Amino acid sequence: MKFDVPSKLEANTLDSALHVQIRREYCGGDRDATFSLDVNFRVPSGITMLFGPSGAGKTTVLDCIAGVRSPDSGRIELAEQTLFESAVQINIRAEIRRIGYVFQSLALFPHLTAEQNIHYGLFKLPVAERRRRAAAILDSLHIAHLRNRRPRGISGGERQRVALARALVTQPKALLLDEPLSALDAATKAGIMDDLRAWNEQHRIPVLYVTHSREEVFALGERVIALEQGRVVAEGTPLQVLSAPRTEAIAGWMGLENIFDAEVLALHEKQGTMLCRLASAAGAGPELEIPLGRSTAGDRVRVGIGAGEILIATRVPEGISARNVLQGELKTIERRDAMLIAKVDSGILFEVHLTPGAQESLQLVAGKRVWLVIKTYSCHLLQRTSRELL
């Protein structure tokens, strides 16, 4: 089975991309300290995650792109139009940049209803057109029933949708999202992201999504830019960034050393699990039972498993609760600090971490036949890759 590679997106959408090459002094999480931001990256159409710990300069980057703050120097270009260029003193005002920006605080106007909030950016249009567009976006984000409510009277997830609708209804040329979903539960988050993806499949604009959450990077992003202390430290698909050289920022993602693409074979709704087959380079890999996600049979998903959560047995384990027991061969085992890293081939290569004591008592050496024991809940569903990469 073959999987689409996200880079396919870039070919036909070159012209709508956002280029950012800026320097700026900024205040990090610590108020007294200033850091220098110095970044250079490109955001093609589709959803790109801007990932980094707090104080990395993520919000400063968004503010500069939106025109709310100005970089000290550099150049920002969107859809082949220069928004900022220090060398020739171009600095297009925020109100004519046509960039949608959803703030971390959402910044909904408290004195306006949901519908009036959405109308706000359309004041230059005739009333009929304003109504038509607002009605369309209210429907497509499933918030039509909120139109006459004020922000205070609606729930967190609905407020996110209103803020998103207010930005999208102006038909921006790029969309900036500053940790917009961090406070929401996974299901609400997934629903909003599905709607955003559906919207963006029609509009094909660059979407830059700021987050400090690894889960969001895997679950939502087609592409990642990792930012640390004002510098881009890695760039690519979530998988590519993971396999890039280890830096402090990426180390944070390393809780899940094993990341596999997989196909959903069957759902067991009553048990809250689903069966999938991992895809290895050689073809079909082993089958795994993982927690039930928002998928149907045939969907392609991504599964992450922490190397420390996998058990190794030297005989067929019996009478255990773990649902996944895979037979394999120990390929290599090497020491790193006080830990051993084993690579086990069971149709696909697993990384397993264990203690030197465990190795001694099991007499683990390369070439030995072993069984891997993986609990269902040690398998983390990371991303649905079927639709968003089209």
Add this chain to the structure above:
Amino acid sequence: MNWEAIALTGRLAMIVAGALVLVGLPIAYWISFSRWRWKFLIEALVSVPLVLPPTVLGFYLLVAFGSGSWFGKWWQSITGHTLAFSFQGLVIASIIYSLPFAVQPFAASFAAVDPALLSVSSTLGASRWHTFWRVILPLSVPGVVTGVVLSFAHTVGEFGVVLMIGGNIPGVTRTVSIDIYDRVQAIEYASANQTALVLLIFAFAVLSIVYALNRRIWAVYPFK
């Protein structure tokens, strides 16, 4: 009870409060959002009437209104009479004297508007002018009402400046406070007391409104 003085005072205070909305809003906007490094000088200048004895302000205004100054000459060439000892002169003096009572609450309420709302407004294509009318002003209603009420009340209660530049002309510049002073001078304590009591009740009522507004800040606009 001197109804003529009360009517005159009411008229003066209304005109001054109205004028201070027009003059005070732009000044307050500038004070709230300007990043000029010498801004504090303007803030100090606007607030000077708070601490200056009214006689000092009245004295300089009298000089400015007189035919010895360019302003006095210019006014006289247009209107044919001098500003001193006239109702117009009283209006101008009162605007300056009550300026901080309008500008301070205006500026405080503008500054209290979440800056993210202003940023998001600009990303939605709104000019500063549009943002002011659609976001800043609606969210500053309590502060604006407070400023208007305070400047109205302060104008009603002023004495020193009026005495310096308005004199005591019945129906033209004799305000309530001057009237009370007059009656006390003439040892008419009973009628002085009547008018004074009206002013006392008025002042208490006005301040009650201001404090009630600031306690329940959305008393006027029931949201947030």
